[in-house]
Amino acid sequence: MSAIPLTARGAERLQAELQRLKTVERPQVINAIAEARSHGDLSENAEYDAARERQGFVEGRIQELEGTLSNAQIINPADLQLEGQAVFGATVQIEDLESGECLSYQIVGDLEADIKANRISVSSPVARALIGKSEGDVVEVRAPAGVREYEVRSVSYD
Known part of the structure; x- marks a missing residue:
């Protein structure tokens, strides 16, 4: 993968978003999935489906940000x-x-x-x-x- 040009401020914003996703969003999604599981039958549980969909989004965004930051070329x-x-x-x-x-x-x-x-x-x-x-x-x-x-x-x- 080629280098991704970023300003220092842009890299900081992406790093802050990654940190928020890992420390706030991910635990919230895990709790929502656990809560939805406690309601029983998962095949007809809309809360469970929504929590799993949100988990997929959060995990995908974390991977995207990690990939971007690992290939970032910070330019001042x-x-x-x-x-x-x-x-x-x-x-x-x-x-x-x-x-x-x-x-x-x-x-x-x-x-x-x-x-x-x-x-x-x-x-x-x-x-x-x-x-x-x-x-x-x-x-x-x-x-x-x-x-x-x-x-x-x-x-x-x-």
Whole structure:
């Protein structure tokens, strides 16, 4: 399996989720299964079926997170010494040249992407256009809605 790029903050979030699943969710599911078993006939026990389904989800997510974290490549953009360049992990403030709207995005791995939190995937059209650019550069982004032009206002490594 190839390396999975993650920011340090993203790796911490995944580690916290894994810890919660192992210490909180898994014991709750085990208790729910034991409780449902105590009700007798398992063939017609909806509580038992629901608890087993939840157990499958929890165990699957634990395996997925363990696999991801074992193959994670933690990237700290400050260590790359590319002062002022947009790279993986950097937060880039851009201005839409047509509308004048300012946007700020952190470029993260596919698993960390969350547009509501302004974290965009490194494989997205906007991030691909921004990689390697510096303050003052103008980038053209080819998106499904058409071609947009943005000016890079600032690059930071939070």
